[in-house]
Amino acid sequence: MIEVEDLSVAFGAGARRVEVVRRVGWTVDRGEVFGLVGESGCGKTTALRAIAGLIPLSGGAIRIDGRGMLMRRSKADRRLVQMVYQDPYGSLNPTHTVDRVLNEPLAIHRLGNRGSRIEQALSEVGLGPEHRFRFPHQLSGGQRQRVAIARALIADPGILLLDEPTSALDLSVQAEILNLLKRIGRERALTMLLVSHDLAVIAHMCDRIAVMLKGEIVEVMDVDQLRRGDCRHDYTRNLIASTYLTGEQRAPG
Amino acid sequence: MSQTPIIDIEGLTVTYRGQARVVTAVKDITLALGRERLGIVGESGSGKSTIGRAILKLLPETARIEARRLRLGGTDLLQASERQMRAIRGRRISMVLQDPKYSLNPVITVGEQIAESYRVHTSSRRAEARQRALDMLAAVHIRDPARVYDLYPHEVSGGMGQRIMIAMMLIPEPEVLIADEPTSALDVTVQARLLELIDEIIQRRGMALILISHNLNLVASFCDRVVVMYAGRIMEVCKASELSAARHPYTRGLIACRPVIGQPVAELPTLTRDSAWLDAPATLGAES
Numbered sequence: 001m002i003e004v005e006d007l008s009v010a011f012g013a014g015a016r017r018v019e020v021v022r023r024v025g026w027t028v029d030r031g032e033v034f035g036l037v038g039e040s041g042c043g044k045t046t047a048l049r050a051i052a053g054l055i056p057l058s059g060g061a062i063r064i065d066g067r068g069m070l071m072r073r074s075k076a077d078r079r080l081v082q083m084v085y086q087d088p089y090g091s092l093n094p095t096h097t098v099d100r101v102l103n104e105p106l107a108i109h110r111l112g113n114r115g116s117r118i119e120q121a122l123s124e125v126g127l128g129p130e131h132r133f134r135f136p137h138q139l140s141g142g143q144r145q146r147v148a149i150a151r152a153l154i155a156d157p158g159i160l161l162l163d164e165p166t167s168a169l170d171l172s173v174q175a176e177i178l179n180l181l182k183r184i185g186r187e188r189a190l191t192m193l194l195v196s197h198d199l200a201v202i203a204h205m206c207d208r209i210a211v212m213l214k215g216e217i218v219e220v221m222d223v224d225q226l227r228r229g230d231c232r233h234d235y236t237r238n239l240i241a242s243t244y245l246t247g248e249q250r251a252p253g
Numbered sequence: 254m255s256q257t258p259i260i261d262i263e264g265l266t267v268t269y270r271g272q273a274r275v276v277t278a279v280k281d282i283t284l285a286l287g288r289e290r291l292g293i294v295g296e297s298g299s300g301k302s303t304i305g306r307a308i309l310k311l312l313p314e315t316a317r318i319e320a321r322r323l324r325l326g327g328t329d330l331l332q333a334s335e336r337q338m339r340a341i342r343g344r345r346i347s348m349v350l351q352d353p354k355y356s357l358n359p360v361i362t363v364g365e366q367i368a369e370s371y372r373v374h375t376s377s378r379r380a381e382a383r384q385r386a387l388d389m390l391a392a393v394h395i396r397d398p399a400r401v402y403d404l405y406p407h408e409v410s411g412g413m414g415q416r417i418m419i420a421m422m423l424i425p426e427p428e429v430l431i432a433d434e435p436t437s438a439l440d441v442t443v444q445a446r447l448l449e450l451i452d453e454i455i456q457r458r459g460m461a462l463i464l465i466s467h468n469l470n471l472v473a474s475f476c477d478r479v480v481v482m483y484a485g486r487i488m489e490v491c492k493a494s495e496l497s498a499a500r501h502p503y504t505r506g507l508i509a510c511r512p513v514i515g516q517p518v519a520e521l522p523t524l525t526r527d528s529a530w531l532d533a534p535a536t537l538g539a540e541s
Contacts, residue, residue: 238442
């Protein structure tokens with residue numbers, strides 16, 4: 001479904017040119033959930049934005065359904081790939097009601113039955129009709145992220161790109177949003193690419209994982225390898241250790 | 254705790270006067286801090302930061318602090334005037350906040366900011382303050398103090414910015430450091446090194462630490478004791494090493510709703526909040 005081959009992304013020009021993603025590659029099968037883990041500045045979000053067509057590549061190729069993707073894309077390709085951002089406080093326009101937020105993708109893609117689509121999208125993410133005409137400041141952080149997910153789903157995409165969807169949320173809210181994403185992904189057979197700095201979140205959601213460090217992929221593994229602690233890189237081991245409570249059982253009990 | 258507490262709080266309640274109603278941020282908290290590393294954990298809005306700010310009386314004007322007792326050693330903080338509080342802040346209790354980018358003055362070099370923090374509390378000469386600031390930068394393991402002294406905040410990384418904040422907060426040699434989410438803006442590997450540094454300094458100087466964080470793993474691995482807060486109340490106090498075996502249903506719920514790499518589940522348990530938690534007295538777990 002998604003093929004990333006030798007992808008490079010650089011910012012700046014001349015002497016100030018910095019290559020933040022260097023020749024990374026992976027493939028994601030249809031219906032698979034793929035995780036990209038690493039610390040801030042490792043290039044994981046940049047790679048995701050390049051796949052979404054928000055920034056240009058400086059090298060390599062991105063293919064979706066076998067078709068090469070650049071910045072300029074058809075409306076159908078735009079509709080196919082939708083994104084959920086980290087901060088629901090920043091990614092929703094504070095002057096737009098939920099109704100207006102959800103109307104926009106429908107207007108762009110000229111979809112009909114807007115009222116019923118909006119109600120259906122709200123109910124799919126666990127919100128009710130009473131939330132439809134609220135402004136973002138009248139919603140909690142978790143509810144806002146649900147609106148952001150509804151906005152991504154309302155145009156019926158095949159691929160969902162998730163950029164740290166729960167890192168701005170409290171632990172108990174994180175669990176609700178992860179459960180929601182997992183259920184929707186399964187029900188709609190979505191292909192998902194999840195970026196996070198939290199390896200425990202990635203392990204819970206993903207089938208396969210790539211670990212990024214300083215713009216490069218240092219390791220790709222499947223979730224069973226990760227659960228067994230079967231990794232080659234010390235950096236991955238550090239990330240795993242940081243997710244446990246002192247004295248917590250590390251193997252399935 | 255064997256010796257007399259450094260900070261002694263009994264029945265602390267903080268309320269905010271809003272336009273239409275009064276909001277209780279912290280309700281009837283009793284807590285004694287010795288020479289230890291005390292963690293306060295809770296979700297957003299639990300009142301954990303309000304406690305730290307109430308101790309320093311750094312709350313907005315709409316806030317009202319009430320307590321039966323709020324003492325720092327022999328000083329009654331409730332009775333202290335704003336002038337007396339200014340002498341206490343920084344000199345006896347100091348505070349490190351989450352994001353150095355917002356806490357440092359962007360138009361003054363970091364070295365001067367550290368030196369100023371020393372000069373405010375001591376009647377020292379400029380040259381002496383400069384030397385102390387350079388020593389302090391070295392003490393927080395900054396490799397080239399003389400170079401870093403002349404940098405502006407935007408020229409340093411997040412981890413270095415937080416070291417600078419710590420240098421600035423520790424240079425007047427306070428008795429208590431309150432660190433409010435000191436590493437939340439930092440990466441895991443930088444986080445670990447920064448906590449080691451805080452630990453080294455508070456151990457060497459015999460200081461007390463209050464570490465406020467939403468991160469259970471971090472608090473459990475770093476602190477001696479943990480206070481778990483919910484809706485302005487203390488739910489539970491326990492030994493940090495025993496947090497994974499905590500008893501209160503709220504703490505258990507928080508621990509259970511985290512994904513754990515080695516223990517896969519199809520669906521994460523979610524937290525069901527119980528209104529009885531708001532009335533019940535705290536389970537004083539392993540407090541000695």
